Amino acid sequence: MNSSFPTFILGILLLVFLFIPAPVNAQQSQFDQANELMQDYLIEEAFDIYRSIESDGYQSGELYFNMALAAFYQDSLGLSKFYLLQAEKFDGTKTDAQQTLQFVNEQFDRRSAVLPKLPWVLFFDWLEKFAGQGLLSFFGLVILNLGVGAIIGSWFIAQGSVYLKWTGYTMTVFSLILIFCTFYLNYLDNRYATGVMIENQTVVYEHPRSGSALISNVYEGYTMSVDRHRSSEQDGWYYVRLENGMYGWIEDGYIRYF
Amino acid sequence: MKKIGSICALFLLFTMTGSILSSSAQIHAQDFSLEASLSENQVFIGEQFSLKIEVTGSSLQNMELPRLPDLRGIRILSSNPSRGQSVSIVNGRTTTVTSYTYTLIARDEGTYRIPPITVLINGEEHTTNSLRVEVIEKRSLSDPSQRRPDIFAELEIDDEEPIVGQQLVASLVIYFREGVEVTSYQPSPGWRTDGFWKEQLENIEQPRAESVILGDVRYRKATLLRYALFPSRSGELTLTPFELNLGIRTQPQRNDPFGSVFGGLGTNQRRVTLKTEEVTLPVRRVELPETGMSIGAVGQFEIQRESSVTQAYVGEAIELRTTIKGDGNIPLINRPRYTFPENFEVYSPQEETDLNRRGTTISGTRTFNDRFVPRTAGTFTLPAEEIVWYNPQTKNFQSQTLPAIEYEIIRDPASTVADANQEVNLQIMTGLVSWNNNNRHRIPGGYWLLLGFLIPLIALAFAMRQRKFIKRLQTDGDFARSHHAWDKVEELLIKADDLARNESGYKEIYHLIHKALTGYITDRTGLPGAGLSDNRIYDELVERTNNRDLSGRVKKMLDKCSNISYAPIENREDIEFDIEKTRELLKELRARL
Structure with a gap:
C-alpha cells in the first residue's frame, strides 16, 4: 500500500499535466493551421478556423488581427474594422491594429461626421483604456483597506493620530471614487457596446419598424454605440447612437458589436 | 568589308535619287485640279445659264479649249467660251485659275446629264465630273396666296x-x-x-x-x-x-x-x-433588343475596351477604359455597366467627352474609365459584353461584342500596402500566442470583491465597538468597577491562596475573602465600596439575584469571615476549602450579577 501511493500521486499529476494544457495546445494548433491556410491564400477556410477558436471563448490580439486581415482580403472592410477594433484592445497587437485600422478607415468611400465627445465621456474612455476595471477595482479596494486601517489606527494610537486620521479619510474617499468609477465603467460596459457597420448601407429609423421616419443613412465602416438594454426590448432591432450624435434603430444583420 | 560598304552607299544614293524624282513627278502630274459647274441646277425652258470649267494649278504650260460633247435638250449659244484667268501668290507659291464659261440655253423640259468634258492639259487628256440639270416649264401662279x-x-x-x-x-x-x-x-x-x-x-x-x-x-x-x-x-x-x-x-x-x-x-x-x-x-422610342447591353447610343460607333494591366498585385488599382467613337449622340451615351468579379472593389468611374462640332454633324469620342482594386489573389474574368446601339441610317440595331478580359491577381511578395503617409503591414501574425480573456478591463470575481469590502467593514465595526468600550471605561466609574471586579477578586484570592500555602495570617486570609466577596458584589451592583454592613449586602444580593440560597451561603461566608477573630485557629485544609468555596460562590455571583 505504501509503495503504490507515490505511483498513484505520480499518475494523477501526469493526468493533470496531460489534460489541463490540452485545450490550450488545441487552439494554438488550430491557430497555426489557420495561419498556414492564410499563407496559401485559402482565406475562407482560414477564417472558418479563426471563427471556431473565437466561438470556443478564446481571445487573443493576434487572433483578432488575423481575422481582420482575412475579412480584409474577403473585401469586407467593415468586418475587418470590427476585428481590428478588438485587436486594438490587446497590448501586444495595439500598435499594429491601430496602423491597420487607420489604413482600413481610409478605404471607406464614406465617413461619418464625428461629434466631439463630452469631457466626462472622454475621461471614462481614458480610464478604461489606461487602467481598466480590474486594475481600478484592485487599487480601489487596497486603498480602501489601507484608509480604513489608518482611521482605526488613529483611534487607538495616540502619537500622530491626527495625521493618521486625515490620511485615512483621504484614502477612503479616494478609494470610494475609484470604486465608483469602476462600477460606472462596468455599467457602461454592460449596457453599451461598440458596433461597426459591416454591410454597404442601411438606414437608421426613429422607431424599431421599417415604416417609421428615417434618421440617417449609415454606410460600411461607421462605428456606433449600441444600447444593449434598449435593444433587448425589441427583437431584431438595435438601438444605436451614431458618431454624429444621432440616435435611432438599426435592423439586425447590418452591424456587429462587441 | 570595305567593298560591301561602298555597294551599300551606292544603293542608297540610287534609292534616294529615285524616290525624289518619282515624288516630284507625282507632284508635277497631280498639281492641278479640273472642275465643271453650272450656274443653275434648275432652269426654265428658254432660260439662259452658264457652264463653267475651271482649271486650277501652278504649272499649266499648255492647255487647249475644252471639247464640249453633244447635249440633249440644251443648246450651246456660242462655241467660243469666255476665258478668264487669275493668278495668286500665297507663301511664294503661284496658283493660276483659268476658267472657260459657256452660255447655254434650256430647250426641252426634262432632266439631263451633262457628261464629263475632256480638256487637253500639257498634252494629256483630262475629264471633268458629270453634271445634272433639270429643265422645267414655267407656269404662272394663279393663286396670289401661294406666292x-x-x-x-x-x-x-x-x-x-x-x-x-x-x-x-x-x-x-x-x-x-x-x-x-x-x-x-x-x-x-x-x-x-x-x-x-x-x-x-x-x-x-x-x-x-x-x-x-x-x-x-x-x-x-x-x-x-x-x-x-x-x-x-x-x-x-x-x-x-x-x-x-x-x-x-x-x-x-x-x-x-x-x-x-x-x-x-x-x-x-x-x-x-x-x-x-x-x-x-x-x-418615337424603339424597342430594345432582348440581348446585349444598351447604352442609349444612337448613331454609328466603334467601341473599344482595354485594361491598363491584366496582371496585378492585390490592392493595385486597375483602370478599364471604354472608348466609344463615332457620329451620333456622343454626349448622351450611358456608361456600360460591366459585371465585375465580386472580389474587385469598384470605385467611381470617370467620364470624358471630346466633341467635334465642325462639319454637318456632331462626332467625337466618349471615354469611360472604370477603376477597381482586386482584394484577393486569383484569376478573374471580366466577361465579354455585347453592346448594342441604334443606327438611324440602317434603321436597325447594331452591336459589337467586347471580348472578355482575364486578370491574374497575385499577392505582393512584400505584403505591404503603400499609403499616402505610411506603410501598413498586412502580414498575418504567427507564432505562439498568449490566450487570455482580456480580464484587465473587468471587475474581479464576486468573492474577492466581497472580501475587499467586508474586511474593512468588520474591522471598522470592531474598532468602533472597542473604542466605545474603552471610552466608557475611562468615563464611567461604575462600569469600570464592574468591568474590573473579577480581576480584583482573582488578585485577592490568589493572595489568599499564597497565605494559606505559607500557613500564616489566617485572619488576613479571611479578611481577603471578605473583601473579595463584598468588593465583587458592590463593584458589580454599583453600591458604595465601603460603609455597608453584611446584612445590607445580603439584602441587596437577595434583591438583585432573587436567590436566597446563594445569598444565604454568601451571608454565611461573610459571617464566618467577620467572626473568625473569635474562633479557634483552623487548619490549612479548612482554610483552603473556604477559599475554594469562596471562588465557587464568586463564580455563581458572576453568572447572576
Whole structure:
C-alpha cells in the first residue's frame, strides 16, 4: 500500500499535466493551421478556423488581427474594422491594429461626421483604456483597506493620530471614487457596446419598424454605440447612437458589436 | 568589308535619287485640279445659264479649249467660251485659275446629264465630273396666296420622324429672290427646343447661296446656321419659331420713282426680321433588343475596351477604359455597366467627352474609365459584353461584342500596402500566442470583491465597538468597577491562596475573602465600596439575584469571615476549602450579577 501511493500521486499529476494544457495546445494548433491556410491564400477556410477558436471563448490580439486581415482580403472592410477594433484592445497587437485600422478607415468611400465627445465621456474612455476595471477595482479596494486601517489606527494610537486620521479619510474617499468609477465603467460596459457597420448601407429609423421616419443613412465602416438594454426590448432591432450624435434603430444583420 | 560598304552607299544614293524624282513627278502630274459647274441646277425652258470649267494649278504650260460633247435638250449659244484667268501668290507659291464659261440655253423640259468634258492639259487628256440639270416649264401662279415673299426663312430638319437619342440636324435656311443681297445676319435669342439636347455646329465656310426654283420663282438659298438636336423623350416635340435679324440690300424696281432717290447709289438697304414656322416632330422610342447591353447610343460607333494591366498585385488599382467613337449622340451615351468579379472593389468611374462640332454633324469620342482594386489573389474574368446601339441610317440595331478580359491577381511578395503617409503591414501574425480573456478591463470575481469590502467593514465595526468600550471605561466609574471586579477578586484570592500555602495570617486570609466577596458584589451592583454592613449586602444580593440560597451561603461566608477573630485557629485544609468555596460562590455571583 505504501509503495503504490507515490505511483498513484505520480499518475494523477501526469493526468493533470496531460489534460489541463490540452485545450490550450488545441487552439494554438488550430491557430497555426489557420495561419498556414492564410499563407496559401485559402482565406475562407482560414477564417472558418479563426471563427471556431473565437466561438470556443478564446481571445487573443493576434487572433483578432488575423481575422481582420482575412475579412480584409474577403473585401469586407467593415468586418475587418470590427476585428481590428478588438485587436486594438490587446497590448501586444495595439500598435499594429491601430496602423491597420487607420489604413482600413481610409478605404471607406464614406465617413461619418464625428461629434466631439463630452469631457466626462472622454475621461471614462481614458480610464478604461489606461487602467481598466480590474486594475481600478484592485487599487480601489487596497486603498480602501489601507484608509480604513489608518482611521482605526488613529483611534487607538495616540502619537500622530491626527495625521493618521486625515490620511485615512483621504484614502477612503479616494478609494470610494475609484470604486465608483469602476462600477460606472462596468455599467457602461454592460449596457453599451461598440458596433461597426459591416454591410454597404442601411438606414437608421426613429422607431424599431421599417415604416417609421428615417434618421440617417449609415454606410460600411461607421462605428456606433449600441444600447444593449434598449435593444433587448425589441427583437431584431438595435438601438444605436451614431458618431454624429444621432440616435435611432438599426435592423439586425447590418452591424456587429462587441 | 570595305567593298560591301561602298555597294551599300551606292544603293542608297540610287534609292534616294529615285524616290525624289518619282515624288516630284507625282507632284508635277497631280498639281492641278479640273472642275465643271453650272450656274443653275434648275432652269426654265428658254432660260439662259452658264457652264463653267475651271482649271486650277501652278504649272499649266499648255492647255487647249475644252471639247464640249453633244447635249440633249440644251443648246450651246456660242462655241467660243469666255476665258478668264487669275493668278495668286500665297507663301511664294503661284496658283493660276483659268476658267472657260459657256452660255447655254434650256430647250426641252426634262432632266439631263451633262457628261464629263475632256480638256487637253500639257498634252494629256483630262475629264471633268458629270453634271445634272433639270429643265422645267414655267407656269404662272394663279393663286396670289401661294406666292412666297421675296425673302423668308425656314428651319429644315434632316429627318421628320426621328427616334429618341437620334442626332437631327436643324438648318436655318433663308430664301431670297434675285436682286436681294444679304449683307449680315444676327440670330435672336430665345429659340426654345424643349425635349431636345442642342449643340450648335460650327460653320467652317461662309454661307454660300445656291439657286433653287420654288413655285416657278427663282430663289437663292443660303444655310446660315446648323444645330445638332437630340430628342431626349418620345412624343410630339415642338421647336419654337427661330427669329433672325437680317441686313439686306435690294435693287430698286424700275417702276419705283423713289428708289434711286432714297436707295443710295441705286440700292435700298434695310433691316428685316424673319421668323421660321413652328416645327413639330413626332419622336418615337424603339424597342430594345432582348440581348446585349444598351447604352442609349444612337448613331454609328466603334467601341473599344482595354485594361491598363491584366496582371496585378492585390490592392493595385486597375483602370478599364471604354472608348466609344463615332457620329451620333456622343454626349448622351450611358456608361456600360460591366459585371465585375465580386472580389474587385469598384470605385467611381470617370467620364470624358471630346466633341467635334465642325462639319454637318456632331462626332467625337466618349471615354469611360472604370477603376477597381482586386482584394484577393486569383484569376478573374471580366466577361465579354455585347453592346448594342441604334443606327438611324440602317434603321436597325447594331452591336459589337467586347471580348472578355482575364486578370491574374497575385499577392505582393512584400505584403505591404503603400499609403499616402505610411506603410501598413498586412502580414498575418504567427507564432505562439498568449490566450487570455482580456480580464484587465473587468471587475474581479464576486468573492474577492466581497472580501475587499467586508474586511474593512468588520474591522471598522470592531474598532468602533472597542473604542466605545474603552471610552466608557475611562468615563464611567461604575462600569469600570464592574468591568474590573473579577480581576480584583482573582488578585485577592490568589493572595489568599499564597497565605494559606505559607500557613500564616489566617485572619488576613479571611479578611481577603471578605473583601473579595463584598468588593465583587458592590463593584458589580454599583453600591458604595465601603460603609455597608453584611446584612445590607445580603439584602441587596437577595434583591438583585432573587436567590436566597446563594445569598444565604454568601451571608454565611461573610459571617464566618467577620467572626473568625473569635474562633479557634483552623487548619490549612479548612482554610483552603473556604477559599475554594469562596471562588465557587464568586463564580455563581458572576453568572447572576
